[in-house]
Amino acid sequence: MSIFELTIAGAAKALAAGSVSAVELVTAYNGAVAELNPRLNAYITVTPELALEQAKAADARIAAGDATPLTGIPLAIKDLFCTEGVRTTAASKILEPFIPQYESTVSGKLKAAGAVMLGKANLDEFAMGSSNATSGYGPVENPWKRAGSDARLVPGGSSGGSAAAVAARMALGATGTDTGGSIRQPAAFTGLAGIKPTYGRCSRYGIIAFASSLDQAGPMARNVEDCALLLNAMAGFDTKDSTSADRVVPDFAAAVERGVKGLRIGIPAEYRMDGTNPEIVALWEKGIEWLKDAGAEIVDISLPHTKYGLAVYYIVAPAEASSNLARYDGVRFGARVDGVDLIDMYERTRAAGFGAEVKRRIMIGTYVLSHGYYDAYYLKAQKVRNLILRDFTDVFAKVDAILTPTAPSAAFGLGEKMDDPVTMYLNDVFTVPASLAGVPAMSVPAGLSAEGLPLGLQVIGRHFDEETVFAVSAAIEKAAGFTPLPELRAK
């Protein structure tokens, strides 16, 4: 069996048993990155020497009997996590020269667990996008192909580099961040599992902010169990993030095998939207059957404010982003374009440093917060956001988890949906409500489209009940028996 067939759990066992060393594992993955990255562009920055050093340290730790399940596991770190001494760009030209002197809490926790960083994964610029096409460092190619076509497809976004890296065997797992679907949609597009935990479960300290009230870090991996192992290490209260939750982190990996017997699973009527791809609807029906067969009770539910989710999201997120991105002014760090005076320097720096999508969102956000528009847009959106949250709270009095599709379509071609931003925004229609409510949600691969592309189902749980989300996702994973692999991958 190829070393690339190992999952994180499998690799951990092999490392513990001594049948493979961390140096061997990481050398193989460094090789895969070197081979495939020039084509897929999954990484903005690769750190093979650093990875090898960390692998040696991991081997020493394993030998000393001091290993965690992640010691020696090679990961891609989304280039939105600040990494001490390693360039961090947020896929923006404005941060091209930026090397942080500090480490994000989440990447620091993975480092402390002995995980190895292969490099910094590509993403949509400042995590704004659903295709990874807005990156200032070029688009990422999805390693999957439509049957009989060599057309380049998008890996989804914004964690598109993370998704492509794990799918193409250029990493065993990856960190992502999810603001409105940025872990779940790319996971679905690349046949991976990925979870956006409850808002507050992982610290945001050191993660470059897009929309502070929505941003949440989470893992992406080949299966549900690997995600649980990663999240075990990533989660936890952090005094440096006032919005992180001071709660005990349960053993997520232990929850994976729980099963769904007796669980009540809600099926929200509002997610059956007109014009949804029949393939997606059919897959959803299949998921319902699988869970029923596994002993769950299926309950029809209503989340009445779902239809406002996208509109609310595209007001709240740009509003926060317009403020969060004000610090990129060329004064203290990052790129600067000199001007005749301060205002001119700001304008030149930001005109040159930000891409079109980022500028669009800054303008939308500035507009909705402006005097005279605030009440009509931002304030109204916050009120509706509360109603969406209440939809979930009400429903979770009756059900233990909710099952929906992850995305309205399979991966689309690079260049498609790029003319009209609204078409692109529609990708997030199923993922955005859980983000607005702050509840945990996971995408799990469940089948292939007629064109041979992976499709995902989404499991949404109660606040801080990732355990049930993992259990339900694992049940779907087991029933789906999803085994296809992408065409472009390390072998």
Next chain:
Amino acid sequence: MGYSLEGRTGTWEVVCGLEVHAQVISQSKLFSGASATYGGAPNAHVSFVDAGFPGMLPVINQECVAQAVRTGLGLKAQINLFSRFDRKNYFYADLPNGYQISQFEHPIVGTGIVEIELQDGTIKHIGITRLHLEQDAGKSMHDQHPAKSVIDLNRAGVALMEIVSEPDIRSPEEAGAYLRKIRQIVRYLGTCDGNMEEGSMRADVNVSVRKAGEEFRTRCEIKNVNSVRFVMHAVETEALRQIEVYESGGEVKQETRLYDPSKGETRSMRSKEDAHDYRYFPEPDLLPLILEQEFVDALAAKLPELPDEKRRRFCDQYGIPFYDAGVLVADQTTADFYETVAKGRDGRLVANWISGDFFAALNRTGTNIETSPVSGEALGQLLDLITDKTINGRIAKDVFEEMVETGAMPAAIVEAKGLRQVTDTGAIDDAVTKVLAENADKVAEYKSGKDKLFGFFVGQVMKGMQGKGNPALVNEAVKKQLG
């Protein structure tokens, strides 16, 4: 009758409200662990949070919250158990995040009341609208390089309290009294050092004018005025300017103005049309600030006695006049000094000496209570020597001057110079006899009705006794011998 200004068209009333920015005394900044102390090399007290680096998040400093609550309690104000931080967005080079974290809609402190006293003794209440917490910006310097500006972020992120008054102020005097009172209160509380010269306290002054009985007219805001005197002058200057505008047939435009102390005038900074749109919205990096009532109660229990209460207690406890008590409670150190000396002594005598000779000596020697050549113990001893009649009041003043010059204790000076008061009636009688004999002509004049000469005889006797005669006994003896 209150303050008013006479214009060509009649009498004008001045309406004023102040926004006082007071820097909070705390070890570290409002949202970061960097030092909040004044001074230091440029950019020495700056964390990545203060500099607005990517991925950095604010974490509220509990001590700053406690200081704001203490100040609120000192202003007799409502403490809001729920408050929230908002972002105030604008671009400037010394504002690293591109927004200031402030409190817009839900301040930590609500309405309160401050009592001020005017020259004529009138007491007036000025309403407090609110107090909120916010971060200070850094400092831009434009004179360090021919073509560049340089930024010092030491102050960026330091906690400020913005204390907003109601438009209850009606004269420059009231504005000055209010500002001094706020400064006195925060100094008593130890929540702000009140140093306007160092910029740790500054005021935005809102001024409008109106004719009697009118609603408020348009106001102008004068930014960043940094002394009590300048605030008082700015109110008057701006009021006169507005009156002139109205009386020339114009309209006052709502705008932000700058006060120029060197020219003694205000000038336009930006009009309402150019006003920033700050795009306030709730700070998503911070949870709402929820206080427990017990937390507030615990701070209230440990609050020091405030100047108004102390002043009333001094009147009751020491029997001193209200005015004198006001002088003594002007600052905490003076009040403490007074109470140390007054313990077990005549409070009125102590008050007179402190506000009289003692303050005069401090002024003259350029010292203060901490560095004074005369300690509380020494002053107390001097007053004891007066009370037990070892020396008389006249000699006490000489002894005090000696104490100021040499720092010696009064008892030692009295002994060394033989200044004890003479109460031996025989010695006094002899001195009187001598003076009367030497001034037989004046005695004759006195007896023919020139009563005023009585004082002359007493003076001569005291002079003959080098001032050491007991004044009462000398009086008595002179009266007796003159028959």
